[in-house]
Amino acid sequence: MISPWHPSCSIFLLLSWLSLAESQKVAIIGGGLSGTFTSKYLVDLDGKGCNLDSITIFDPLPIGGPAPTSDDDWQGSRVSSVALPDGRIVELGASVFHEANQLVKDMIDNDPALEIGTPFNVGNDATIQHHVPPREGLGIYDGDGAWAYMGNKSDPWNTVKTVLRYNMDLYRVDRATQHALESFLEIPALLNSTAPDTFFESPDDMWQRVQLLKPTHASYSQLLDAMGIWAEDSWFHSLIPHGGYLGSLRRELLTAINLINYNQPNSHINGLVGLVSFAASKGPLYSVVGGNQQMIRSAFSQAQTNRRQNCQQGDGLNVVTHVAQRVTTVIGSMDGFELFAGQEVLGTFDAVVLAAPLQQCRIQFLIPSQFDSAVLQPMPLANAMVDTDKAESQKDHEGHPVLPDKLPDCSRRPFTQVVTTVVSGATLNHEHFHIDKDKLPRAVCVTERGKEKEGGITVISEIAGDGVYKMFSSNVLSEDTLKGLFGPGHTVEFVKTWGGPHGGATPDYQGQGVSVGYLLYDGATGLEGHTKNGALYYPNAIETALACMEASAIGAKSVAKLLARRFGIIQPSSRKSHNGEEL
Numbered sequence: 197m198i199s200p201w202h203p204s205c206s207i208f209l210l211l212s213w214l215s216l217a218e219s220q221k222v223a224i225i226g227g228g229l230s231g232t233f234t235s236k237y238l239v240d241l242d243g244k245g246c247n248l249d250s251i252t253i254f255d256p257l258p259i260g261g262p263a264p265t266s267d268d269d270w271q272g273s274r275v276s277s278v279a280l281p282d283g284r285i286v287e288l289g290a291s292v293f294h295e296a297n298q299l300v301k302d303m304i305d306n307d308p309a310l311e312i313g314t315p316f317n318v319g320n321d322a323t324i325q326h327h328v329p330p331r332e333g334l335g336i337y338d339g340d341g342a343w344a345y346m347g348n349k350s351d352p353w354n355t356v357k358t359v360l361r362y363n364m365d366l367y368r369v370d371r372a373t374q375h376a377l378e379s380f381l382e383i384p385a386l387l388n389s390t391a392p393d394t395f396f397e398s399p400d401d402m403w404q405r406v407q408l409l410k411p412t413h414a415s416y417s418q419l420l421d422a423m424g425i426w427a428e429d430s431w432f433h434s435l436i437p438h439g440g441y442l443g444s445l446r447r448e449l450l451t452a453i454n455l456i457n458y459n460q461p462n463s464h465i466n467g468l469v470g471l472v473s474f475a476a477s478k479g480p481l482y483s484v485v486g487g488n489q490q491m492i493r494s495a496f497s498q499a500q501t502n503r504r505q506n507c508q509q510g511d512g513l514n515v516v517t518h519v520a521q522r523v524t525t526v527i528g529s530m531d532g533f534e535l536f537a538g539q540e541v542l543g544t545f546d547a548v549v550l551a552a553p554l555q556q557c558r559i560q561f562l563i564p565s566q567f568d569s570a571v572l573q574p575m576p577l578a579n580a581m582v583d584t585d586k587a588e589s590q591k592d593h594e595g596h597p598v599l600p601d602k603l604p605d606c607s608r609r610p611f612t613q614v615v616t617t618v619v620s621g622a623t624l625n626h627e628h629f630h631i632d633k634d635k636l637p638r639a640v641c642v643t644e645r646g647k648e649k650e651g652g653i654t655v656i657s658e659i660a661g662d663g664v665y666k667m668f669s670s671n672v673l674s675e676d677t678l679k680g681l682f683g684p685g686h687t688v689e690f691v692k693t694w695g696g697p698h699g700g701a702t703p704d705y706q707g708q709g710v711s712v713g714y715l716l717y718d719g720a721t722g723l724e725g726h727t728k729n730g731a732l733y734y735p736n737a738i739e740t741a742l743a744c745m746e747a748s749a750i751g752a753k754s755v756a757k758l759l760a761r762r763f764g765i766i767q768p769s770s771r772k773s774h775n776g777e778e779l
């Protein structure tokens with residue numbers, strides 16, 4: 197249907213129709229994992245067709261470089277690998293990925309220069325001569341000298357002790373996690389498919405398809421309740437003499453790993469986050485040898501190289517480029533979008549991919565007012581996909597559309613702050629934790645009580661045996677706190693705050709889901725999406741349900757597919773072979 201209120205709709209339609217045959221310009225705002233992976237996936241989909249005129253990534257920082265640590269004003273990529281003075285690499289942001297993270301692994305496998313290595317160390321054991329491997333063990337500290345749980349993978353009795361402590365609860369969570377993992381593993385093949393129902397318009401569509409929607413819309417606590425796993429000790433604990441070996445999985449282990457991974461208790465994260473977090477705690481986990489941020493640099497250069505091989509280049513056409521600018525304003529128009537950095541015009545684009553959280557990008561999204569095109573008004577984000585029925589109800593008495601003046605729910609949800617601190621030349625003060633020196637575990641994790649008692653610290657982890665420790669905490673740790681933990685001799689190497697007014701590590705899930713589509717704004721609304729004009733896509737929509745590197749890659753690939761379909765680069769196929777593959 198053609199929108200009745202648009203005065204120039206027929207011209208608009210004609211222009212849009214003509215533009216079908218034209219090549220398209222794509223702007224990607226944000227050169228982190230989401231942005232660079234989107235560029236690579238777009239290039240793959242476009243292939244030798246070379247329909248995309250150009251792909252431009254805007255990011256004020258170098259692609260695949262570390263995030264700034266001194267200036268918290270601009271957070272930068274949440275994958276940030278930095279070097280200690282002796283050259284060993286430490287991750288300040290995302291440090292590990294799970295075996296089931298297929299898209300991340302594929303990106304690494306595509307690049308012969310990249311190697312998958314083991315996590316929690318400051319380099320590849322084989323290549324770093326002076327690297328002393330860290331100790332073993334994971335302990336959960338409850339504050340005031342009390343330890344809730346001690347695990348040690350090298351201890352032959354470890355599994356038995358853990359199973360005894362948590363018994364049926366462990367089995368139940370294990371099974372649910374295994375189930376979720378199997379569902380999760382279906383996603384890469386669905387994203388490769390061109391079957392019509394694999395063009396997921398929203399993360400919810402995808403979770404629904406792999407039967408993981410429910411846990412994204414409930415809190416992890418609710419999920420655990422449903423599984424009969426309680427935070428209190430089981431009723432039979434008191435009946436067992438010398439039952440000190442019994443504990444609450446939910447209050448101890450599950451809480452500890454969610455505090456490490458998301459700095460949120462079970463009641464805040466959603467069910468899916470909880471399941472993924474538990475899967476991660478079981479491993480196997482990996483990292484990129486020499487630093488995870490190489491993966492981001494590689495995704496970008498893979499996009500450039502593939503483009504060079506696939507398409508003839510001339511006059512700046514068919515290239516994938518990085519422009520070191522911070523986008524401040526995006527204005528939708530009849531021709532697509534105009535991007536600005538302050539007063540400076542950055543260019544006009546047919547499609548824009550916002551590959552950074554709305555909460556953090558500090559961009560004004562505007563469109564010309566329907567009543568006076570010289571007046572700009574807020575772009576109605578996340579309201580673009582209203583179907584015609586709903587659109588009727590959003591018109592005023594004269595038939596003009598009524599535009600919501602608020603941002604979508606997903607963008608009003610705050611992000612949780614995490615501070616990463618790295619110290620070297622340190623010895624963790626075992627007396628502080630009321631424990632023998634040789635019993636001190638490699639990773640000191642906490643219960644909610646322990647976190648409170650330790651001033652917001654969620655984990656202290658030895659990452660090299662010669663006294664390199666990494667910590668996560670809610671706030672910057674004071675000198676006194678650090679002195680209490682490590683004595684006076686240590687060196688503070690890095691303090692990185694993922695937070696502040698314009699930053700944060702992962703969304704505060706607030707114990708529930710938010711539904712948001714990947715298409716934040718459709719300039720062609722009213723023409724029912726038949727035109728190609730003005731599409732604003734948002735891979736980070738997926739973060740509202742799950743935030744990790746693989747999720748970012750999934751968001752990126754979902755958006756690349758939607759964009760390629762919109763541009764007519766790929767067509768949904770209807771025919772399927774007997775085993776479900778496309779013909």
Ligand SMILES: Cc1cc2nc3c(=O)[nH]c(=O)nc-3n(C[C@H](O)[C@H](O)[C@H](O)COP(=O)(O)OP(=O)(O)OC[C@H]3O[C@@H](n4cnc5c(N)ncnc54)[C@H](O)[C@@H]3O)c2cc1C
Pocket residue numbers: 225226227228229230231254255256257271272273274275288289290291292293521522523524551552553556557558559614616694700701702736743744745746748
């Ligand atoms: C402390 C911490 C630990 C983590 N641990 C793990 C882990 O172990 N495993 C895991 O899988 N995940 C982990 N994560 C999550 C993971 O880092 C993120 O999910 C992922 O990196 C998000 O990537 P992104 O590209 O979507 O966003 P970001 O990394 O936030 O990238 C956004 C980019 O956009 C740019 N940008 C923003 N606004 C603009 C603008 N207006 N103009 C131009 N450019 C702009 C920024 O400079 C930045 O480079 C962790 C995160 C943190 C903070």
Ligand SMILES: *[C@@H]1O[C@H](CO)[C@@H](O)[C@H](O)[C@H]1NC(C)=O
Pocket residue numbers: 331332333348349350351352634635636637638
């Ligand atoms: C872990 O177990 C191994 C083997 O039993 C032992 O040598 C080591 O000291 C233990 N570590 C801790 C922290 O208990």
Ligand SMILES: *[C@@H]1O[C@H](CO)[C@@H](O)[C@H](O)[C@H]1NC(C)=O
Pocket residue numbers: 302384385388
């Ligand atoms: C999806 O496609 C990519 C690239 O063509 C390939 O490397 C990957 O193995 C495929 N994954 C699945 C699950 O089919």
